[in-house]
Amino acid sequence: MSGRRAPAGVSTPGPLNPLLEGRREYPFVTLDRKRRELVPPGIEAIDFSIGDPRERTPAFIREALKGAVPEVSSYPSISGQPELRAACAAWIERRFGARVDPATQVLPVNGTKEAVFLMALAVVGREGGEARRTVVIPSPAYPVYESGARFAGAEVFFSPLGSEDGWRFDPDRVPDEVWERTALLWLNTPHNPTGAVVDRTALQRVAERARRSCFWVASDEAYADVYFETAPPSLLECGAENVIALHTLSKRSAMTGYRSGFMAGDPRLIEALRRFRPNVGVATPEFVQRAAIAAWSDDAHAAQQRALYAAKRRLLLEAFGRLGWQVEASQATFYLWARAPGGDDVAFVERLMRLGVLATPGSFLGRGGEGYVRWALVPTLERCREALERLAARDL
Ligand SMILES: Cc1ncc(COP(=O)(O)O)c(C=O)c1O
CATH class of the missing domain: 3.90.1150.10 (Aspartate Aminotransferase, domain 1)
Structure with a gap:
């Protein structure tokens, strides 16, 4: 054994990632x-x-899952079934009036949490050279944006939200020199924890900034279908270039336990994620995909x-x-x-x-x-x- 030496008769574990040793x-x-x-x-x-919603998952969704459990089980693919991607794209069009190509712009995820965690690993560069290593996170925020960034070795820049701005993110509050080294911005609208909604004009400014300063925006829209007056817009309504939106059935369809959602957006990032994600083993089981097709195809x-x-x-x-x-x-x-x-x-x-x-x-x-x-x-x-x-x- 090299490095740390254990006293005779005592076995020690190897070193851990320091992020797991925090107190x-x-x-x-x-x-x-x-x-x-x-x-x-x-x-x-x-x-x-x-x-974690306590409401019942609608019966037709539970039935779709039960009916799809196969006699012979095989590995699912990371890209998911074409019918699922088509159902997701059709929902995006019905809900937001935006078009995405189900073949090149949609990928299923096992609940958005894993996709949130893994995103920084896929886009943050390695040290040195021209690499971009900053992840911008409006704060307060869903904590997984930060943990994903930290495990990817990224630098985190928190952009504070506040009462005076209605808890809405404003890209002009982030200094230019931060944008120049930014790999990824996390946007979350409607926002957890404040329930704030970023309007279409402000989304347009975020999308333009991302294209001008060459970073990716991941727009976490997990609560897009939980609203009370006007339906909140998606960043995808401002075009897909440099943008990826994350959607889930957890909240919309009371399906937290199914672990099912999808990402949609820029085909360059979708393609990169299609190459990256098989390494992690996060393909969605096919019977869950069948339940997801039923859920995304119904708005009632x-x-x-x-x-x-x-x-x-x-x-x-x-x-x-x-x-x-x-x-x-x-x-x-x-x-x-x-x-x-x-x-x-x-x-x-x-x-x-x-x-x-x-x-x-x-x-x-x-x-x-x-x-x-x-x-x-x-x-x-x-x-x-x-x-x-x-x-x-x-x-x-
Ligand atoms: C803002 C936000 N994003 C993503 C998630 C993850 O949801 P899921 O993994 O169930 O899709 C949550 C869960 O609470 C959330 O609040």
């Missing part, structure tokens, strides 16, 4: 620990902290899911209004982004826990989230009512 506790582990300490015994907590169930979230959203917005709690952004997604009464988001969430109600402190979701709380509208309507009874008449 910082994952925020949701901290949250869970606090929950065990603070939720009174005998009270079942009502959980608004995690974005997505409208029903929206109606369920809309009812919960109305209930909570009215109650928060009565309590004097201020809600910001929150135009789409199933999150409400509210100022923490008293200003300290962690202390406020701890007070909620003592009443048996869980929500996520904004500071756990990245820089810029301090002083805010994210409420995921995932408990059933009944449980939402129960939570509001727990909160009423308490001095929070």
Whole structure:
């Protein structure tokens, strides 16, 4: 053995990636620990902290999966079935009026999380020369943009979002010299955690900036179909050059457990990902693809899911209004982004826990989230009512 030498009789593991040796506790582990300490015994907590829908997957989607389980199982291909890519492209056209070629511009993914994590590995250059090694992340943000960038060895540049801009990303706030070394920008609209929606004009500015400064934009549109008034636009409406959009069935169709989504956009990046992804073993099982074809081909169930979230959203917005709690952004997604009464988001969430109600402190979701709380509208309507009874008449 070279390098570190173990004392006689003691075996040591080899070195680990330093990112796995960090001592910082994952925020949701901290949250869970606090929950065990603070939720009174005998009270079942009502959980608004995690974005995992509790709604039923529509029966026709479950049936499509069951009917497709084969007698003989073989490896699926990374490109997916042509019918799936066609169903995804047809949905993009119905939903956004944008056209993508299912043969060259669409790739299935096993839920967008893995695709988010792997994206930086595919586009960030190696050290030296003219390589671009920066990933720009508007913050607060879904944490996997950062972890993917760090594991790819990229430099991360956080661009803070704030109340004054309605929590919407503005490309002009990132210095030119950062754009010149940027490989990838993460955009997320509608935005987790704030529910903010980037409008078409602002999307156009992002797309133009990406083309002018030669970086890729990955537009995470996981919540595109969870909206309440106007349907949020896609970056693909501004053309596919330098752009890739990520879509998932997790939220739209209550299918988190199926792990199914897709990427669509610039054929050059799709082709590169088609070469990269077989290394990782992330081809989608074919019976899941059959369920996905059924789900992307139907819009009625997505409208029903929206109606369920809309009812919960109305209930909570009215109650928060009565309590004097201020809600910001929150135009789409199933999150409400509210100022923490008293200003300290962690202390406020701890007070909620003592009443048996869980929500996520904004500071756990990245820089810029301090002083805010994210409420995921995932408990059933009944449980939402129960939570509001727990909160009423308490001095929070
Ligand atoms: C913004 C955002 N992107 C992507 C994902 C990943 O979703 P999935 O992997 O289920 O498609 C999530 C999940 O919560 C999310 O909030």
